[in-house]
Amino acid sequence: MFSEEYKNLLTIHYEKNPWSNGNNKNGVKFDLARFVLSTYNPKSIFDFGCGQNLFLNYVSYFNPRIETYGYDLGVPKYSEFGHKQYELLTSFDVLEHVETEYVDETLKRIESRFTKYAHLEIATTPAKKKFGDFNYSDVGPSFKNKNMHLTVKPSDWWLKKIKDNMPNSTIKKTYAETHGSTEVAVFVLKK
DSSP states (O other): OOOHHHHHHHHHHHHHOTTSSSOOGGGHHHHHHHHHHHHHOOSEEEEETOTTSHHHHHHHHHOTTSEEEEEOTTSGGGOOOOOOOEEEEEEESOGGGSOGGGHHHHHHHHHTTEEEEEEEEEEOSOOSOBGGGGOOTTOOTTTTTSBSOSOOOOHHHHHHHHHHHOTTOEEEEEEEEEETTEEEEEEEEEO
8 A cells, every 4th residue: 555665754754753643733633533423423443544543542532332443554553454344434634645656555445444434534735744844864765855745636536536446335425624724625435
């Protein structure tokens, strides 16, 4: 789902900035947990791109009976993708960080991880930072000047990619949101 160079870069980024993954600015993860629980009422959740696992920690706080699993390539303790299926898959502002050439494979793999619903929120505008802004001496030259949102595409591009690569899912709803200065496309899928 990712190049080896990108995986190494994310590991370095996490080691040097451990709280950059999984931002909870203004209680966003708390609010997301309440929203997801009231909207989907899941028995289990797989969070793709969980960062520090804050969202799932809040889910467990609200309902400790819900089985949760978090995956994040850049956080070593959450870097095992696993194989088990969960009722709900969530991904908040993560898929735009996937290298464009790996988007198809990633969508196919995440479709295999949920049995009922997927809630995908994907930024469609550039991030405020580039990888080179962090001044890591070990950032590979192919990433140095790249925006941290590696796949900045409009919502209709993502819609086509989701339809083409997640054929066992039906898109139930799409809408746009703004998170600060970032435009986000939201896709709700059902199996």
